Amino acid sequence: MAGSTLASPIASPQVRAAQRKHVSPWREAWRRFRRHRLAVASVVILGLMVLLVVIGPLVWQVPINEIDFSAKLQGPSWQHPLGTDDLGQDLLARMLYGGRISLAVGLAAMLVAIVVGVVVGAVAGISRGSVDAALMWLTDLFLSLPQLPLLLLIIYLFRDQLKDVAGPEIGMFILIVIVIGGFRWMPVARLVRAQFFSLREKEFVEAARALGASTPRLVIRHILPNALGPVIVAGTIDVAAAIIAESTLSFLGLGFPPDIPTWGRILFDAKDNIDFAPHWVLAPGVAIFLAVLTINFIGDGLRDALDPRKVM
């Protein structure tokens, strides 16, 4: 304010007061988020885990598939901090590598779910009548599908085809992400639709319409940004759900192939050796649990911060 000339000396305290009161919505959200101590702790722990799986393989350069039968099923030691599996492969290296895939699947599947959910919800919310009814019928149909049996079925039926097209790793990744995301968009669509229903009657939308804004502009510039808070919260929780879904598939032996050790896959290989190598079960299980728990806490904190209605 140093160089500006004020219109009148009386105006200055008011201006200052107004400036002090003006807090950007993101800063306000951060202030509310900080009050949720477990959520803040979760951000730190999850950040550490992400850092570990991103940088870890660069530091811990033990190959994930080095077979050494003389060192099989060993407990934690200096040479193998998390122990070894039944082929003598180093578990730490496998956990770090698998963490990359498990977390990437979670994020990518969440993006698929959010994009589909926002598009379906927005189209249903802005158009009345038969389009809305048809889309909601579709949403309800998807909600009442038995998800895990269908997931298993689709992956079992299509994995060989995609493997031929895109290679075993990328093909499986694409299939799992699309299928998991394709079964998780319904809550987002319902949320967005409900938000649209209340927002499109608000005065600021009416004002924009009176100024001649087209429907796409109304949706993208005015309604969608205001409906985003609950979507972010739902998206966060979807990451956790997608990580669990991927691990479940791998745990049932129908996820990634054995040479790609995601956390669920390691657990699947470990479960038959649970009585004499408990360390092998505990490492991936605890990793999945910690990732899911911290993401859920962060989602809870974000709900306090971004969703003033506090539905749940």
Next chain:
Amino acid sequence: MAHYLARRLIIAIPSLLGISIVLFTVLALAPGDPFEELASNPAVPPEVRASLRAQFGLDDPIYARYLHWLLAMLQGDWGFSFASRVNTDTLILQRLPTTLFVIGSAQVLALIIALPVGVYAATRPYSVFDQIANTLAFVGFSLPTFFTGLLFILVFSIYLDWLPFVYSDVTATGWRWYWEHIRQALMPIAVLGLFQGASMTRYVRSSVLDMIRLDHVTTARSKGLAEGTVVVKHVVRNAMIPVVTLVALQMPIVFGGAIVTEQIFRIPGIGSLLISAILANDTPVIMAVTFVFACLVILFNLIADVLYGWLDPRIAYR
């Protein structure tokens, strides 16, 4: 009430049809041939294979196959398992009671945990009890069922040696028979029930918390009713309505958890039947089991509708 129930039943039919179409399309689009085994067998001439394909209708157009399949399903002809050479419906009927017993008991366990804990926490919001319950609930539904299952086996079967590892044939008779069955069902029920109970506790708590601030509760208190009566009669009953919705929406997840637990504890239910059928490329069984799961989801939604009608009589007369 009967009228309301009939209406809900009629609404359920299109969703069942929709589910059957989705299922059939997925199967029809997929590669993989049930007669692959015969194709690689040199003793079977190609003409026999072709006539078999024609006999089972594999060469018909897809809508004809769908209609054919649907009509057969309606007549109670659920097909023949390729792998175990038994009728699919006998196979499923043998295994369905076990699955229903485990899921049902788990729901009861979840309710026994969630109701008192959720209500007690909501009547004392932000107290120590509430915070502990809330944190434990978070831990509860962040623990995936496959990991809790393995942990339970590790603790109760391996270290403590209290409970049997997996399901096995029970040879004992009389009371002993029941006791053995309960013993082997304890861990799966606990795994599923605790997972379900954790999320249910949060639903109950937030719903009761919304309800307890309303005017009619204040009125009930100022009439001089005992606190217990106020909570049970005026708060909990109303608070259960949104809880029923959320629990009904969660049913597909519960069935997913049931498949996982059946696989871990080798329970002879329809979930493990599904997995083994998928691994054996046994199309009729996969189809039928998935359809049974879909029917179960819709059945539980109907039960939720009945509960609504009972909890809130206005819904039934709308």
